[in-house]
Amino acid sequence: MSTLPDLAAQAKTTALSVVERKRLDELEAVVKRGLETFVEVGLALQAIRDERLYCEHYPSFEEYLAREWSLGRSTGYGLIDAARVAANVSPEGHSLSLSHLRALAPLDRDGQRTLAPVISAMTVADARRVIREWRAQNRKDFAELEPPPLPSGTFRTIHCDPPWSWEADYGDGLAHDRYRCLSLEEIIALPVPALAAPDSHLYLWVPGAKIADGLRVIEAWGFTYRTQLVWVKPRGLGLGTWFRMGTEPLLFATRGRLKTRGTDIRNWFEAPRGRHSAKPDEAISLIEKASPGPYLDLYGRKQRGADWTVWGDEVG
Numbered sequence: 538m539s540t541l542p543d544l545a546a547q548a549k550t551t552a553l554s555v556v557e558r559k560r561l562d563e564l565e566a567v568v569k570r571g572l573e574t575f576v577e578v579g580l581a582l583q584a585i586r587d588e589r590l591y592c593e594h595y596p597s598f599e600e601y602l603a604r605e606w607s608l609g610r611s612t613g614y615g616l617i618d619a620a621r622v623a624a625n626v627s628p629e630g631h632s633l634s635l636s637h638l639r640a641l642a643p644l645d646r647d648g649q650r651t652l653a654p655v656i657s658a659m660t661v662a663d664a665r666r667v668i669r670e671w672r673a674q675n676r677k678d679f680a681e682l683e684p685p686p687l688p689s690g691t692f693r694t695i696h697c698d699p700p701w702s703w704e705a706d707y708g709d710g711l712a713h714d715r716y717r718c719l720s721l722e723e724i725i726a727l728p729v730p731a732l733a734a735p736d737s738h739l740y741l742w743v744p745g746a747k748i749a750d751g752l753r754v755i756e757a758w759g760f761t762y763r764t765q766l767v768w769v770k771p772r773g774l775g776l777g778t779w780f781r782m783g784t785e786p787l788l789f790a791t792r793g794r795l796k797t798r799g800t801d802i803r804n805w806f807e808a809p810r811g812r813h814s815a816k817p818d819e820a821i822s823l824i825e826k827a828s829p830g831p832y833l834d835l836y837g838r839k840q841r842g843a844d845w846t847v848w849g850d851e852v853g
Contacts, residue, residue, distance in 0.1 A: 575635065579620020582613060587772050618642035626653040636661045640668055648675075679717040688846045691734040692833035693795065696824055698742040698816055699724045699836055701750075717850070721750050725757040729835070733758070736793030738828040740766070742816060743788055745777075751788050760790035767805040768820060787820060797827045 553561060582602075585591055591601035602613040619638035625646050626633070633641075637656060641649045652671060656664035702718035733739065739760045743751030755762050766787040808817035815838060824832070830844035837847035 575616060576620045576623045579616040579618075580624065583617045583620065586617070615639050622649050622653075626650050633657050634661070637664055640665050644668070644672070682717055682850060684850060685848065687728065687732070688833065688848055690732075690831070690846075692732055692737065692831050692846070693734045694738045694740070694824060694828040694830060695729060695733055695833045695835060696740045696821070696837070697729070697835040699727070699754075701744055701747055721753065724754055727758075727835070729758045732833060733760075733792055736795040737791070738795055738797075739788075739790040739792070740820075740824055740828075741788045741790065743786055745782055745784070745786060748786060748788070751786075755788060755790045760792045762788060762790045764789050764804060766820075766823065768817065769805055769807045770810050771807055772809065795829075798829070799827070802827050 585601070586598045589598075591598055591605075595601040595604065599610050599613075602608040602610065606613070608616075615635070619635050619642070622638040622641045623633070626641070626649050633653060633656075637659075640656070640661065641652060644652065648671070652668060656667055659667065700718045701724070702720050729739070737760075739755065739758065741751055741755060752762055766789060768785040768787060770783050770785070802823065806817075806819045806823055808819040821834075821841065832841075832845045834841060834845055834847040834849075836849040838849065840847055
């Protein structure tokens with residue numbers, strides 16, 4: 538049985554009339570302009586979405602796409618994803634279709650740059666297979682990494698941003714592509730009780746969908762939950778299934794009798810998003826205002842002041 542490409546190869550060519558040739562030239566010029574400008578289109582849509590510039594006439598970005606541009610959600614967000622990738626990868630030495638760019642979108646910036654020249658000559662199906670294999674190998678490598686040795690001594694304030702694992706590869710598994718993630722049981726098993734002073738404070742970052750798990754961790758570590766702080770992210774819709782998350786909770790718990798340093802500290806702060814999962818310096822400033830040192834930053838990513846000990850796989 539012949540395939541469609543075989544039939545196409547056997548088909549005879551037909552000369553175009555002058556009118557048809559002119560029509561073809563006009564249409565190909567439109568295609569060329571579209572291919573050159575879709576990056577601008579995608580970045581413009583992203584800005585309209587993130588800055589909520591649609592809200593004067595439409596209750597949602599999706600309705601704005603449909604009513605103003607006759608675009609479905611998948612197409613609109615696909616343009617945004619593709620434009621973001623195209624702006625990140627150098628076009629030198631390779632050419633990527635819109636579908637190739639969308640396939641690269643779940644990767645971090647370094648991964649996009651690494652795989653862009655590899656997949657450019659592949660079919661989209663082969664490109665997706667290579668990306669899946671690359672991500673699987675990355676995860677295997679992270680899973681085999683040995684964590685650094687834990688610090689000695691005890692700390693009066695512990696700031697912890699554990700690498701929560703998501704069931705069923707939730708959220709495209711972005712966290713799993715960047716570092717080793719831990720199950721709830723593995724987080725509970727961390728030796729935080731031995732690192733915390735008898736009178737101490739705990740600040741625990743928890744995804745909005747895992748607050749119940751965060752409370753279990755607090756209890757297992759021997760702390761008492763008191764309240765939560767809230768990081769308000771001023772731009773961008775964020776991720777989420779039920780709602781798009783523009784905030785992130787930081788659970789506060791105590792052990793022993795240690796009080797906060799004042800009663801005039803509000804429980805929320807505003808700070809822009811940084812790199813994937815990175816927590817803002819504004820949170821550290823609030824913690825230093827409310828709680829005494831010595832401080833321990835578990836799963837921190839950068840060195841801090843002299844009163845801080847930072848531990849984790851990604852400390853730079």
